[in-house]
Amino acid sequence: MTEPRPLALHVPEPGCRPGDTPDFSDFEIPRAGAVRRPEVDEAPEDMRDMAFSVVRVLNKAGEAVGPWAGILDAEALRNGLRHMMTLRQFDERMLKAQRQGKTSFYVQNLGEEAVACAFRMALEDGDMNFPTYRQAGLLIAGGYPMTQMMNQIYSNSADPLKGRQLPVMYSARDHGFFSVSGNLGTQFIQAVGWAMASAISHDTRIAAAWIGDGSTSENDFHAAMVFASTYKAPVILNIVNNQWAISTFQGMARGGAVTFAARGHGFGIPAICVDGNDYLAVHAVAKWAAERARSGLGPSLIEHVTYRAGGHSTSDDPSAYRSKDEFSAWPLGDPIDRLKRHLITIGEWSEDRHTQAQAEIVDTVRSAQREAEANGTLISGDKPSPRSMFDDVFAEMPPHLREQRQEAGY
């Protein structure tokens, strides 16, 4: 019997803080095309390997290779590129609008555009996403009007949410986009419930749940996993691992597990890691998971490995907690550059067409912004009526609220 030694608390720290040189050498990235594609009905216990590698399609030369390649034609890829470029331009303008004081808050998608944009194209009309505040790509790629998004961001007189919600907490039922709460993780389990309802109703629709790496710590993540597993709900469980939860690195949420995807194994849920900056890979894996869900094979867990290139929101300065050089050192690169390069490599795009597309997109986003600002911004112009804030607390306004509305002068 040895003398017990004093214990010490383990507190994980990222490898790189401000002033350090980013080092991703521990991050093992398989060659594009190297990871197998299991049949959708393969037994979950036979595809555990999928949680410990990364599905990639685009190689360094810009070619689409391996068993996950070949789903999308050139036109679909060009659309995907335009969606991502549009989202980036949208972000740029809204970030600027926030800095100009036209709204209170903004959350950008910089660096992770491929995740939501590509995923959206694997869904059908009638499917439902339960997004976080960083999946605006679902709306852009789904054809939701940008002016409407901006109206919401500006809380103006045409805001479909009547000025009630924080900017970017959109809601668009007809576009398969559930109302964003703003609280973390709460909606992961709701997506499972929605999927269960589709099964109960003998429908054919599926749901997609979204959560960030940090929020997988929340109880609701685990609730979603157990319900999805127990009822084999037709749901795709998406974890967007963008490395950072405000100032805490993903290791704070992952703990001793090798990947977030591996969380699926304890529940018998098939789990795949995908290169989140590879439009083709995200789309192919999403398509695979959607097929599983729609065939009654149950839930799949996808870990999208990406990098949050911007701050968490307009309320924080990332240079206070991480190295400024981290994004340039990030080994999975930039999703837009990678898809552009692929299209050029296969002869379906050119620098000239890219420049022209960029100019068109700048113009489209600018027009949308002009149109939205005609409806007002948070600080000027028309606003939603204060009277309307008393609506929708209940379907029918109870007497005490009617009285309060009158007391407020409306």
Add this chain to the structure above:
Amino acid sequence: MARMTMIEAIRNAHDLAMERDKRVVVFGEDVGYFGGVFRCTAGLQKKYGPHRCFDAPINESGIVGAGIGMAAYGLKPVVEIQFADYMYPAYDQIVSEAARLRHRSAGDFTCSMVIRMPTGGGIFGGQTHSQSPEALFTHVSGLKVVMPANPRDAKGLLLAAIEDPDPVIFLEPKRLYNGPFDGHHDRPVVPWKNHELGDVSEDYYTVPLGKAEIARAGEAVTVLAYGTMVYVAQAAAEEAGVDAEIIDLRTLLPLDLDAIEQSVRKTGRCIVIHEATKTSGFGAELSALVQERCFYHLEAPIVRVTGWDTPYPHAQEWTYFPGPERIKQAFTQVLEG
């Protein structure tokens, strides 16, 4: 004596408590390396090491639950919930566990911990960054509930809360972090460095829990307020020329009933103000207590000025916020009544 913002005063309280008592540990989301999204714990990890000030996974029920375990062991956890609006996943741990541990184990296990959370709106935070959930805590047996209104009290009350043998909910009105906001959102706020209540002793001191303070002495009407509303009430009283006696409750539970009773018996009129929604808010409790204890001294019905019974809206936040104009109307109502 130094001039401090409320953030600096709270940080200083942590620092002194950690220096004085090795059992004090501080954790929560982003509180370690980054020092908290409001910077209330900045520098603590560097000074005391990551085993005493550290980041937590994003799990509020885990933060409080782990804190309870540490408190039962004999440590003094001071945990941060990043926004009061994020508290709900922790509610079971707070209500069913922290609040009742002493009672259900007949004192065998206890829970001396502080749960800090930035509270209140007026920052365009929408419904998820603006709420005032104090009544959800005062309704629970076994919790003490504190809300300071200035840097000096924030420090002294936080140190008293850390010393306290029971769980204390420490609500920080975030609109007061940088200055005494008086509800006039279109005017700049005087920073604490230019305000006498920004004078904070650098020494260790406590402000006792359960003691209110008269923020403005007066004869005409008693105003019961806490947090941001203390300054909104002061602005309203000055602008309306009403000789109001404004009581900063500081601790909601236990409540300084003597101070309330003494004032209402003197003025014969009472207004209760809070930013939280009206129905079943803490104002209902205050109103009932004043009625029970001072009924024969009241010359007018008690008036409540509160947030409306709606979620806290984003664009219409100043319609929701009970500002000076609404308090002035209440003065008219209670003085003419």
